Every structure is written in C-alpha cells, then in structure tokens.
Amino acid sequence: MPRLAKKDVLRADQFSKDEIALIMELATTYETALSEGRVLDVMKGLVLSTLFYEPSTRTRLSFETAMLRLGGKVISVAEAKSSSASKGESLHDTIKTVEGYADVIVLRHPQIGSAEEAAKATDKPVLNAGDGAGQHPTQSLLDFYTITKEKGTVDGQTVVLAGDLKNGRTVHSLALLLADYDVRFVFVAPDGLRMPREIVDRLKANGTDVKETEDLTDGLAEGDVLYMTRIQRERFADPAEYDRLKDSYVLTLALLEKAKPGISVMHPLPRVNEISEDMDDYSGAAYFRQAANGVPIRMALLALVCGRA
C-alpha cells in the first residue's frame, strides 16, 4: 500500500518526485473511474471535517466532493470564525476536539503556520487548504496535474507565470514545485511586482532557465503554458503606473494571436477581468478544467493520508 512520508499535507515542497508521481497516478485512476461512472467506496466509514476560518467555496466544495466521491462522509464548518474560536478557544484545542469526531481534517486559516500548528496537535492527518500568505499545497498539485493533462508531461515545457508575481502564493509554490523538473520559466510582471529575488536565485542555482520580462507578449510567444494571476490596483504605489500597465496584463482572443500555437491558459480563479470572457471558447483555455482537477487531486491526497489508497 503506497504511503506518503509525512502524515499531513502542509507544504507544496514536502513531496519527493516519487510521491508527486504517485499522487498524479492515483488522481488519474480516480478521474478515470469517475468518468466511467464507477461508484467508489475507498473511504467508506471515514469522516472528513472541513474547518474554514476564511470562506472559500471553491476549495471547500472541492475537498468535500472528493471525500463524498470516495464514499466517505463530511462534517463541515464553512465559517469557523463564528463558532468556538469566537469564545476564545485556541486552534490547538479546536483541533483536539475535532480529532475526536473526524478521521481527517482540512483546515483553511488566515495565519501563516496555522496548518503546521494544527498538524502538531493531532495524530490524525491534516490537509492545509491555505494558511494565509503561507502555503496552499493542494492548489500547486492540481496545477501540476493540469499541466500534465493538458500537455502530456511537465518536462520540456516553457511555463509563463504572469501578473502579480510578488504577492502570489500560488505562483511561488508552483515555480518551486516545477523546479525539480525539466521546465523553463518566463516570468512576466510589472517592475514592482516581480518574482521575489530569492525564488529566482533558487531556481537559477538549481540550473533552471529563467527569463524575466515586463511584456506579456514576450511570454505569449514562447509559452507552452501561460499561468495568469490577477494584478490588483492597490498593490501599486503609483496609480499612474497601474493605469499604464493594467491593459497589457489582460488576456484577450486578440492578444492570443501573438501566442505560440496550442498554448494552455491557466488561472487559479476567481478571475476578475485579467482573462476576457471571449477566451472561454478557446480550446486551450484550461482554467475551468484546472478547477475541476482539484477533485481527483484531493481524492488522491485524502486516500493516501488515510492509508486507503
């Protein structure tokens, strides 16, 4: 029976390449089973507790769907802040209580390090569904899975990360996760929102080919995969700078003309206006498939941490 080295899923960089391969393989197996209409009972008799201190419909529903489609059951706290925490209970105590009910816990919490704290409090597996500006490992894994599915493999791909690369937890984790593979990067960001120096340095020290540019069309021309993120006005010290740049980071069908044929377009969602709606008809628009990939990936992780894979 395959096992992960750690009992929890806390960080995107905790996995070996073998573990990632295992997760991808298992996700594929489950996705195939579902597409064939098979009803699974892998998690029969087990209960998942979701515990969301910040609302996140997408992440919560996708974890709950994963558990239900594996034949497990779910107890759900969509708004944990209005509950025991408001009576002054520590996260540690809440976890010690919930471990008495559930077999596995999914936690979303605004504070960095909260998932690690929760994992230490219990022998039950904890899955980090986002700890503020910290980690969101299941997002990185579903991003990885999406590239694999869209392109056949991550190896040999040029991956363009575009938008706010300074503040984006998602793009940091994905870059580091892909660094162990044969991937070339193009980072497209305005000057003040560039990928943090330490991440670029780690990639280069690792021998990864990294190109940085302010111009989205540069990235489009070279990318096999374009991963868009949102640029928020409030991140700019100078509003004029925002106005100058904002339109150049909106992907439209017109702009796509300048892209490498077959480019896959990803986005962690929700999008606001950084990908125009006319893009949705483009066959390489992968962002909604990417969201759906959250289900098989989370099925694989749930089954693995519970020893049911």
Added chain:
Amino acid sequence: MPRLAKKDVLRADQFSKDEIALIMELATTYETALSEGRVLDVMKGLVLSTLFYEPSTRTRLSFETAMLRLGGKVISVAEAKSSSASKGESLHDTIKTVEGYADVIVLRHPQIGSAEEAAKATDKPVLNAGDGAGQHPTQSLLDFYTITKEKGTVDGQTVVLAGDLKNGRTVHSLALLLADYDVRFVFVAPDGLRMPREIVDRLKANGTDVKETEDLTDGLAEGDVLYMTRIQRERFADPAEYDRLKDSYVLTLALLEKAKPGISVMHPLPRVNEISEDMDDYSGAAYFRQAANGVPIRMALLALVCGRA
C-alpha cells in the same frame, strides 16, 4: 426512460401537461416508497450542489433531503454571498467551477434571470430555487401536487388565491400553471394589490373562469382550495387602508364557518399572522403537508433531470 424536454428546471410554464403528469406520478411513487420505509439508491454516485445567494432554509433543506433520500450526496453553500462572489467572481464563472464538482446544481439568487444565465453556462442540469421576483418553479409544482393530493385532482376545482396577488411570484406562477386545466379562479385582493392585468387577461383569453373580489368571505364560500399569501404593511401607500383591510385577510377558525365544507387551506410559508394558529387543528389545513410535499416533488425533478428516473 422518461425525459423532460429541457435539461433544466427554470420556469413553471416550461412543462407540457404530459411532463407535469409524469412529475406528479414520479413524486407519488417516491412518496409511497418513503412511506413504506424503502431506502432508494436512484441517485447513487451523484452529487448535488446547492448554491444559495439568499438564505432559504425551507427550500435548501427540502432539496437536500430530496437528494439524500434518493441515495445521492450533497455539497452545500448556504450563504454564497460570503464566498467567491464577494471576490468579484461572476455567476457564470462560479457555475463553470461548480460544474466541475457536482452533477446537478440548485441555485437561489436574488436577480431575475440568474437561473437562466447559470443554465446557459453549463451542460449540467440547473434547478431554479427562486430568482428574485422571477420564477420559483419547484414551488408551483409542489403546490400543484398538493392540490392533487388534497382533492384527488385539480380538474373541476375552484381555486381561491388571496392576499397580495400583485407582488406574489408564487401565486402568479401557480395561476398560469393551473390555467391549462379545468380550474375556476377567485382572486381575493385589496384594490392596490390585485392580480396583474396581463395575467387575468391571459387566463380569460384561455377561457378560464376568473372572478375578482376584495372580500375574503366571497372566496371562502366558493373555494375548494384557498391559497393564502401574506399582505405586507409596506405595500400600502396609505396606512389607513392597510389598517382597514388587514383583519379581513386573516383566516381564523371563526371565519372558516363561512367557507365551503372541506375547503383545503394552503400557504407557501412562512406565515406571520395571516392564518391564525387555531387553524392548525383543522383537517383541511394543508400548509405543512404542502411544505413536506416539496421533498417528493424535488426528488422527481432531480431524478428526471439526471436521467435516473
């Protein structure tokens, strides 16, 4: 395998008479099965997502119960406004995401036309659980089912609709749904809250017998079915007019003396004071049975749109 013409349930008037007969028959089958204690697995392996942008305990619980009693599973968003929508995501994008998780979607949303918009965004079936002042088709169908169960058939019945007939989405839909049957109407409403002219005209053009009055006792004397709705003080331009009328639209056991024997009393709930509590002991008080009828009706609709009927 029986099928509905459309993939979605969006409007009360989308169904043919054959389809309505099919829905009623299937609801009866399921209700009988449940009353015999049978455990159904019609929806085994399927997941319903409820998505409520307005709270509605009654409607949400009854859809969820329907899905669970059919052997399906549920992911639930009781307060969608505190989620992705607050990050600026369009309804279209939310639906494109949720279709990646669920096999069928139930939507409650304050804006007219939102259910139609959602249905266009996805190939999965969407059931409209109320789109603001627009449609609430499952309510109309359960109302129809209730009349059938209470009276044996809708044909030949005199149906009295009373209260605020101007603003009541429920009574508009029900009137139009019944118009294809051998039903006679009495509309009881204060002057400013009468049934909209275009609905009355459509009914009359259709050959339906319609009587309008301000006097509830008129309706009571003739009605086989009395459908009460709430009159809200804030609907009146002149408060004195409200004070003059309000008591005449409160149904009490005393007032029931003037009613046709065996009259069935319905109400979409919640009631505030328009039906007195002493009415609850009256054998023809059907409003709580009416609420319960939401379960078999929604079971039938879920099974039909998912091709499991």
Added chain:
Amino acid sequence: MPRLAKKDVLRADQFSKDEIALIMELATTYETALSEGRVLDVMKGLVLSTLFYEPSTRTRLSFETAMLRLGGKVISVAEAKSSSASKGESLHDTIKTVEGYADVIVLRHPQIGSAEEAAKATDKPVLNAGDGAGQHPTQSLLDFYTITKEKGTVDGQTVVLAGDLKNGRTVHSLALLLADYDVRFVFVAPDGLRMPREIVDRLKANGTDVKETEDLTDGLAEGDVLYMTRIQRERFADPAEYDRLKDSYVLTLALLEKAKPGISVMHPLPRVNEISEDMDDYSGAAYFRQAANGVPIRMALLALVCGRA
C-alpha cells in the same frame, strides 16, 4: 427493542437509572464497534436535521458525526437566525416544516423552554442541544459517560465541581444527574458564584454528602474527579475580588501536586485559561476524551429515540 419512556431528549433529569444504564451500555457498544473499524447502518434511510439558532461547532459536529457514523444522513442549519426565523416565522412553524423533511431534529436555541416547545409541535423526536440557560442533557450524559470510562463507575467517587457554579448550566445538570448515585460532592467556588442553594438543598435532602469551599486545593486533595468550569470576569461585582481569586482557579501541573493521585480532570470546553496547557500531558487530563465521548453518547440517543437501537 429497548425504548426510552419519552419520545424526546429534553432534560438531563428525565431519565430513570435504568435508562441511563441503557444509554451508557449502548454508547459503549457503538464506541467499541467504531474502534474496531466497523461500519454501522443502524440509521440507514433516516435523516437528521440539525437546527442551530446559536453557533456551536462542537455540539453540532458531534451530533452530525454521530448520525453519519450510524449510517444516517444529515441536513444542517448552522446559522438558523439568518433564515426563516428572520422572516418572522415562529419556532413552532419551523419545526412543523422541518418534520416534513427529517426523521429526527436536534435543536439549539437561546431561549429556555424552546426545546420543549419544539417537541410539542411534532411527533418526531427532538433532541435538546442547549436551550439557553435551560438544559443541555446530552452534555450531562457524556459527562456521566466520561466518569464511567475514566473511573470504571460513578459509584464511590468524590466529584469536585469547581469554578462558576452559580451560572453553569452544565454543573447544575451534572450534579442532579449524579445525585441518584453513590457520589460525594465538593463544590469549589468563590463566594458570589456558589452552587445555588436549592440545588445544594435537594442534594442534601437526598442524603448526598456535599462539602462547600472556596479553596481549589481542598477539592484537589479529596477529588477522584475534578470538573473545572470557567470563571468570567464580568460575573464579579467587584473587579478586585476577581483579581484576588482568578489565579486560584487556574489548574496547573504545579497545583496538581496537591491533588489525590490519579485524579481525572474534566472540562466542558472551550477552556480559555482555567486549565494551563502543560496539563494536557497529564494522563488524567480527560477533557478532550470527554469531548470525543459526545459521539457515542449521541449515537446511542439518536438510535434510541428513532427506535433503531
């Protein structure tokens, strides 16, 4: 098939000693089954509705877990106040509606007597999950179960109740529940927060040995079980009095040196600071096991009231 005398679970003092023995025995059976990894289907085909007019993650999750682990299904209202009640619906009407969906109802409501009101409105079983300053019977039963498990039996034990004994619904119910057994009490409370006179009188009239003291170390020295509760600053008329006392009601490992060896420490949770975190490593620290005991106790009660035990 074993049965309880009443259809509902409304008060801690409604049960005979035989009934309590039955509940404890059944809870033990279910707990053993779960620990052996058995999947139960005792409640197959049944639906529980939780209805929480006050948030209480602990109680709600533990009831929902109990139902799911028995093979039943759950419809959940975590925040009932934002729903029909806000449209002016009475509790009576809400219950009459929910009984049309669910086979059993768990109610948490801020008003004393609300559970009783709900129980009268329906023939379906209602379980009181706390009615304001009133009753919280499932808490008392899980407390009883915890003492039984930690000590083998309640008989012959000296039970120390410490903290705010004036305002604590939990300690009142537990004291009265234990009064029918061979239990000796030590009540430890500051002068203004003593156990209400009528409860002490009832216990003494019953022949129960009761000692009252302000000094926690007195209780520690004699107690087989120490049940801590929180002392809230706002309960004190004189803040200086609070400051004088507050530290003497904080249990630490250092203070535990003065306790009877093997003392079991309980707490209804959430704790704030009345038990220091270093206590968690003490083998007799039973409070998280106590929370977990809520599941088998609620399984037993659900199965019994539904006639499935």
